Amino acid sequence: MAEADKVKLTIDGVEVEAPRGSMVLEAALDAGIFVPHYCFHRALSVAGNCRMCMVEVWPRGRDGKPMGPPRKPSIACATEVADGMVVKTKSAMAHEARQGVLEFLLINHPLDCPVCDQAGECDLQDFSFQFGRGESRFREEKAIKGAKDFGPEVRFYGNRCINCTRCVRFTQEIAGSSDLVQVHRGGRNVIDLADGAVFDHPLSGNVVDLCPVGALVSRDFLHKSRVWHLDRTDSVCPHCSTGCNIEVHTQDEVVQRIKPRHNPHVNGYWICDRGRLGYHHVHADDRLTAARRNLGPEHEGEVSVRLSFQEAIAEAGAAIERAGERAYAIANAWLTNEELFALQTLWPTDRIGLIARPPGEEQRFYPKWGDAERNPSLPRQHERGKLYEDGATFVIEADRNPNRTGALRILGEQACSEQRLDAILSAALAGEVETLLVFSGMPDYHPPEVLTGALARVANVIVVDLFDGPLARAASLVLPGAAVFEKRGTFTNGRGRTQRIDMARPTPGQARTELEILFALGRALGRPLPSGSPKRLFELLVEQNEAFAGLRWADTHHVAPAWSPHMAAARKGLPVLASPCAGKGGSSA
Amino acid sequence: MAVTHDEAVERTDERKSSWVERLYLREIVAGLANTFRHLVFESPFTTQYPEETIPYNPRARGEHILKVDEQGREKCVACLLCEAACPSKCIRIVPGPAPWDDRERYPVEFEIDMLRCIYCGFCEDACPCDAIELTPKPYTVFDRRETALYDKEKLKNNYPQDWRERFSDGYGKQTGPPFRREAGDRSLIR
Numbered sequence: 082m083a084e085a086d087k088v089k090l091t092i093d094g095v096e097v098e099a100p101r102g103s104m105v106l107e108a109a110l111d112a113g114i115f116v117p118h119y120c121f122h123r124a125l126s127v128a129g130n131c132r133m134c135m136v137e138v139w140p141r142g143r144d145g146k147p148m149g150p151p152r153k154p155s156i157a158c159a160t161e162v163a164d165g166m167v168v169k170t171k172s173a174m175a176h177e178a179r180q181g182v183l184e185f186l187l188i189n190h191p192l193d194c195p196v197c198d199q200a201g202e203c204d205l206q207d208f209s210f211q212f213g214r215g216e217s218r219f220r221e222e223k224a225i226k227g228a229k230d231f232g233p234e235v236r237f238y239g240n241r242c243i244n245c246t247r248c249v250r251f252t253q254e255i256a257g258s259s260d261l262v263q264v265h266r267g268g269r270n271v272i273d274l275a276d277g278a279v280f281d282h283p284l285s286g287n288v289v290d291l292c293p294v295g296a297l298v299s300r301d302f303l304h305k306s307r308v309w310h311l312d313r314t315d316s317v318c319p320h321c322s323t324g325c326n327i328e329v330h331t332q333d334e335v336v337q338r339i340k341p342r343h344n345p346h347v348n349g350y351w352i353c354d355r356g357r358l359g360y361h362h363v364h365a366d367d368r369l370t371a372a373r374r375n376l377g378p379e380h381e382g383e384v385s386v387r388l389s390f391q392e393a394i395a396e397a398g399a400a401i402e403r404a405g406e407r408a409y410a411i412a413n414a415w416l417t418n419e420e421l422f423a424l425q426t427l428w429p430t431d432r433i434g435l436i437a438r439p440p441g442e443e444q445r446f447y448p449k450w451g452d453a454e455r456n457p458s459l460p461r462q463h464e465r466g467k468l469y470e471d472g473a474t475f476v477i478e479a480d481r482n483p484n485r486t487g488a489l490r491i492l493g494e495q496a497c498s499e500q501r502l503d504a505i506l507s508a509a510l511a512g513e514v515e516t517l518l519v520f521s522g523m524p525d526y527h528p529p530e531v532l533t534g535a536l537a538r539v540a541n542v543i544v545v546d547l548f549d550g551p552l553a554r555a556a557s558l559v560l561p562g563a564a565v566f567e568k569r570g571t572f573t574n575g576r577g578r579t580q581r582i583d584m585a586r587p588t589p590g591q592a593r594t595e596l597e598i599l600f601a602l603g604r605a606l607g608r609p610l611p612s613g614s615p616k617r618l619f620e621l622l623v624e625q626n627e628a629f630a631g632l633r634w635a636d637t638h639h640v641a642p643a644w645s646p647h648m649a650a651a652r653k654g655l656p657v658l659a660s661p662c663a664g665k666g667g668s669s670a
Numbered sequence: 671m672a673v674t675h676d677e678a679v680e681r682t683d684e685r686k687s688s689w690v691e692r693l694y695l696r697e698i699v700a701g702l703a704n705t706f707r708h709l710v711f712e713s714p715f716t717t718q719y720p721e722e723t724i725p726y727n728p729r730a731r732g733e734h735i736l737k738v739d740e741q742g743r744e745k746c747v748a749c750l751l752c753e754a755a756c757p758s759k760c761i762r763i764v765p766g767p768a769p770w771d772d773r774e775r776y777p778v779e780f781e782i783d784m785l786r787c788i789y790c791g792f793c794e795d796a797c798p799c800d801a802i803e804l805t806p807k808p809y810t811v812f813d814r815r816e817t818a819l820y821d822k823e824k825l826k827n828n829y830p831q832d833w834r835e836r837f838s839d840g841y842g843k844q845t846g847p848p849f850r851r852e853a854g855d856r857s858l859i860r
Contacts, residue, residue: 306765307749
């Protein structure tokens with residue numbers, strides 16, 4: 082950006098450079114000066130209706146010097162930066178204004194924090210604590226606005242709403258559905274569904290993250306836990322090849338919810354509802370937790386023999402050794418790059434095939450903007466939520482697998498082709514395959530009949546799977562595998578970005594990650610892998626595979642501010658509730 | 671300058687007792703008189719525990735009770751603040767949507783591990799609904815570890831009426847001043 086496009090202003094005595102046309106609030110946040118705000122969001126248009134970000138702005142006079150103190154404070158989110166501007170965010174005037182705003186916001190707020198799911202990550206709680214008066218002078222009756230379900234994922238508590246309209250703007254500017262609107266005026270002003278609408282939009286869950294208070298809450302997470310109990314692990318959503326950055330929130334090793342993690346290069350601030358709710362398979366009832374040998378139909382009564390992990394690996398190794406050239410492997414597009422690399426190291430790639438979940442419908446979302454002629458700031462506002470070149474704000478890819486690109490890069494195009502899988506299956510049907518190692522473990526994967534039919538003709542079928550499904554039943558040897566949230570490694574998304582996943586919970590029972598299984602198999606076969614560590618394997622992969630050249634393990638993790646400024650501060654170890662007005666003349670609450 | 675033991679002994683200006691005094695007859699008689707005075711004229715101070723008990727201070731902190739409303743439903747809304755405040759982490763609550771229309775959430779399970787509890791009363795302080803309270807019920811006696819895990823039903827009925835009468839001035843009078851028991855006062859013994 083050229084020098085002319087930058088302006089210099091002073092915020093709290095700090096000289097700050099900001100792009101021309103940006104707002105004071107953005108400049109302050111970029112400079113690490115926190116100004117409380119509710120309605121402002123970086124990906125949404127500026128509404129300026131919560132009045133929480135009041136600051137003292139000294140404009141520049143004709144002589145080039147800042148004029149005296151203003152008569153009243155201004156909102157930082159809708160005040161454009163200007164050269165020589167002086168902004169005071171912690172002055173007595175700003176503090177008093179915030180106290181007043183908060184007192185008004187709390188007039189109709191039910192203060193039902195004990196039963197509210199937002200408690201603990203609520204901006205209204207935090208800002209009241211930091212900037213509020215501490216008590217209300219309101220003696221009249223509070224307005225009652227009721228609660229209702231907006232859709233399958235979102236529940237709305239009208240009483241808690243502060244009318245910031247973030248959710249309304251989201252449905253217009255990101256989701257493009259305009260499902261939510263504001264109705265009524267004054268004290269009865271409330272968010273509601275547009276006429277005839279049901280809020281079942283694929284992106285509907287994001288309004289729960291956007292809502293700064295507990296007005297919009299997740300029905301999936303409703304009354305399940307308390308946010309201060311949750312452990313947060315950075316990961317990547319496995320449900321399509323977009324590869325949205327997510328946080329996995331667990332309590333006592335149980336996944337409680339999925340939240341988006343901000344990554345401007347991939348998903349912005351959003352994830353879709355499929356990804357948000359796509360963790361339930363981790364705790365499915367039919368998860369495999371022990372290795373077993375399935376007995377054939379000739380054994381009456383007894384169906385299977387339970388094995389220890391070592392026994393199962395020894396049997397699998399012996400079966401693969403016996404088969405020699407007649408041993409084949411089927412990988413899947415849910416394996417991490419490291420696991421695929423380990424498989425490629427152990428197995429000749431001309432005897433590897435690939436299964437994947439069938440593609441779904443590609444969904445692209447565009448904003449639904451108003452009349453640009455009547456609102457001259459629209460073109461600029463439009464830029465705020467744009468994520469893709471064509472103006473799309475979010476894309477759900479058709480490929481419902483997280484790592485098909487990685488498989489293509491590591492195993493090669495031939496191994497990932499339909500023809501290779503067909504060739505392996507027809508060889509199996511012809512009885513030419515003695516041992517087949519199948520990696521499944523994809524949730525909502527329904528194996529085609531040609532696959533299960535082919536497995537029936539193979540003497541030794543070793544299946545690594547999450548669920549006790551048709552593949553595990555067709556196998557002769559079953560090894561329990563790990564879900565995506567239970568392993569470390571990297572995925573390469575549809576656009577070629579390699580991103581890290583981390584272990585949010587341990588594998589259940591005897592289940593092992595596919596990497597551990599491959600590592601143990603390598604030892605059993607007498608061809609040990611160079612390392613069992615995902616990081617080391619990734620480094621070896623980068624050395625050996627040109628498609629990954631130049632990547633570093635550290636680069637695969639995009640460290641971004643979390644979805645809430647407070648969470649971001651907490652994650653960085655900064656004090657979340659620092660007293661911002663100490664010694665500045667503001668009366669402390 | 672340090673004073674040695676010998677010097678200290680030398681310096682004491684002690685009169686030697688006579689042989690009559692060294693019989694200690696006067697002291698023996700005075701002591702026996704005191705004993706007989708207590709035996710005859712004064713009532714005993716000792717409480718014959720466990721046949722007799724004295725009530726605990728109404729503000730004493732003993733076992734917990736989960737309070738209930740008029741319909742017998744627990745007042746707790748499962749906000750988990752007591753769990754957060756608990757320094758010994760002895761409270762375990764599983765929240766869930768309430769089966770009643772007038773309530774958002776309620777504790778599906780509520781469990782206190784009495785072996786871990788240190789009776790600090792922080793849970794009572796933290797509770798926004800006045801739903802948990804420490805009673806003066808003093809005995810926390812178990813024969814097995816499992817019985818030390820108090821569940822929701824046990825906590826709701828943890829302080830029945832006869833215990834109230836036996837161990838305190840009664841339920842609801844727990845904010846009075848701490849009482850003092852004078853020597854010989856048997857009025858409180860039950």
